Amino acid sequence: MSPPIDHSLLDPPRLPFEPLLQRNAVITEQPWVRWLLTTAALAFLMVFLLLPLVSVFTEALRGGFKLYWESLKTPDALAAIRLTLTVAAIAVPLNLVFGVAAAWAVTKFEFRGKLFLITLIDLPFSVSPVVSGLIYVLMFGAQGWFGPWLAAHDIHIIFAVPGIVLATMFVTFPFIARELIPLMQEQGTDDEQAALSLGANGWQAFWHVTVPNIKWGLLYGVLLCNARAMGEFGAVSVVSGHIRGETNTMPLHVEILYNEYNFVAAFAVASLLAGLALITLALKSLLEARHGAELSASHRH
Amino acid sequence: MPPTKHPSPSRSPIPGFGLTLGYTMIYLSLIVLVPLAGVFVKAAGLGLDGLWPILGSPRVLSALKLSFGTALIAAAINLVFGMLVAWVFVRYEFPGKRLFDATIDLPFALPTAVAGIALTALYAGNGWVGQFLEPLGIKVAFAPLGIVVALTFIGLPFVVRTVEPVLRDAEKELEEAAASLGATRWQTVRRVVFPAILPALLTGFALAFARGVGEYGSVIFIAGNLPHVSEIAPLLIVIKLEEYGYAGATAVAAAMLVISFALLLVINALQAWTNRYRTQRHVEPALPHPVLQGAGA
């Protein structure tokens, strides 16, 4: 004898997922309107965004591969590359530690003035890069508050590498924190509390629970922070002093070469930075596509 | 029996509050707050009598006017095209969409100096674009128009990336409801969709504007930098610094900072306005704006 059949338990077939707009002609535009708008938008993107990018590479290769290679091999260019990598290698980890600490403080605890603190963390974004450089000149420059003392002890900050690092730190200051704060806010504190209740101490909870939860967001922040750190121009320009081979980062070197009408060399160095930008964009898109759910909501598609 | 001593009661069972907040405050103060405050202390040291002649001088005034004017125009251009791009990318499907979508962030990722020389090469009289504009009598490179072009490049992602999530979250039912009530497609877009994304549009506009006012790297190559004509305020700061005119540089910087902070307040208010109806559905992170900011200004 067969068991009784309960028809209510037969699942209805699932609706296949389709964007409502595609199947619903009611809330979209006529095909010709769609076509027109899409064409206009893409034309705008091509002229305003893609064309400059393409021109960087064509200008760089205008004199052929050999000349391109030669201009990258000069000692000054190599020194600029080295300095840029050094500055990023110092500024990014420092901001990483800060970003994690700030995000932990802001998202795991309730305290007064929290929103104000977040606004302060964001402050460097609203400051002109030139002003970001100027503030350190006012502090550590020859006529600055600490200038005489620094001179007396033979410490060089402005027109030297420490100044460049400081200015870079300032402009990249919020990147990692602002990536982590929304992410960790969404995640709440349940996981950490569970870990603590199971006997983990604070560090163990952080390493074994928090870090795995935020690793993709952290990587995303580091990626953007690094791109900005290597590409920063205005702030660094003010504090660098433009000493060739010593305080010249890649973007500054581009400027010097360009002002010397050495266009091929300028675009050659610029093409390296453009390559960096492309890699950053590619990795960023990859992160959004692969780990969108583990990034803060604003980066999900 | 003596009362047992408890550690001070903490509202959160999670450790690390003192350590992380303390570190945050110290690092924030050292890198950001104290140096920024220095500008205002220095500016205050000049007094009104010292500040006024500098800020009131024709060269400074025209630089500030130029910076704000061009940033305003560029932000307005981005308002229109940013909305168009956001609309097309959220609503339509077309080949190569993902690739194009990634390039929208190019201005964030491309160092501004690179953008500056590339735009200059394009819009110079012999450039790919400039050669077509020159015969028409339109001079872009080495003129104020060039500044607008550079700031449009820099500002586009701000509008697109602010509007996109709002447009994506917009309830389709609202548009269906409007249509069922007899509204044509255009009436629906104008009366239902547009008001819903207006706050986000204005936020994007304000962000693009704020960024444009302070922008340096992408502008100085294309601007031509003629005093009174195409010299932007940030460049003036650099020039004054190079001439060791610390007082002048500080005065201009302080003026720009005050305006930036005012804009930040406006942006925060706009952001709150954007989210005003969304609180019931889900709580937004309490950040002033969702847009990441760019590389190498």
Place this chain on the structure above:
Amino acid sequence: MDIRIRHIHKSFGGFPALVDVNLDIRSGELIALLGPSGSGKTTLLRVIAGLEFPDYGEILFGAENMARKPVHERRVGFVFQHYALFKHMSVLDNIAFGLRVRPRSWRPGEAQIRRKAVELLDLVQLGGLERRYPHQLSGGQKQRVALARALAIEPRVLLLDEPFGALDAKVRKDLRRWLRELHERTGYTTVFVTHDQEEALELADRVVIMNRGCLEQVGTVDEVYEHPRTPFVFDFLGGTNVLDAEMHGRKVFLRGAEQPLVTDVIHPDGPADLYVRPGDLRLADPGSPGIDVHVTAVQRTGPIVRASAKLLANGTGISIELPHLHHDAARFHAGATLRLKMMQFCVYPRAASVHAHPITDAPEPTAAQSQERTRA
């Protein structure tokens, strides 16, 4: 306005959401589309509204075929499950929207629009709230504003998608009664979608039961409840026991029963399913025929006593519901062996598949399906 739906097919990327749907909706009728999620009821409603276009078929409003007309030309009042109120508009502006977007030639004056909106607001008992914004309203209030907004365009038909789905139980009950009254007062032809059978049975003049894109049965509340045409309908409208049976002529042989039950309707001989509701089971009179069961558990929930039992003959599980004051209730306790009778039941031949073929709402009986009442 009469609405006639003829041979509507609609599929989404190969998945058939509506399969040859035929339905006549009479002018002034309040009709419920009832079915589980995925049954196509919301799709049918959206097709009537013009929010979806059918792959083929006709939708006639009166004599006019609407199937290819866009929604904004159909003049249908659609109320969305989550209200879809315009957040940036006041209650008054929401209600006035449909009048303000009319072409200038037949748009009423602004004063008239406002008067009409205020009138409608009074009709839905929200007078005085015209300056509020949607986020300042409760769920029930929003639903009523959405209704007023739909009524403002004097719709040819009022379509409601799960109108009470997002409300809590108490508000839902009140609004249900109120909607019925409103319907009687205004007389709009109304179609609403629900998955709640109680809601459908309480509100509607007629109920359309849908399953997998097909209409299972169309009828008045009494018809569908008392004469469920398919096992699906029987099952969807309440608790069900399914017992194995064998048909021979008019006799239903049930395993565990000494004597066959007798039906009026002739079924094909062979295996069949006997459907009986837990509430239609009572103790058999001493000496009368019935099915013997062994009670395994008894539980009282509120005014209902629920018992679980097993058929002595083959161990098939069966559940029984009694009002707790019923004199039979006292005899149900775990371990008892009792003889039950069925107040009413339905027999469906095993061969008849649940969704073998879509049906129309024409009340022709089919041989494969039958239903009867016995008073044993």
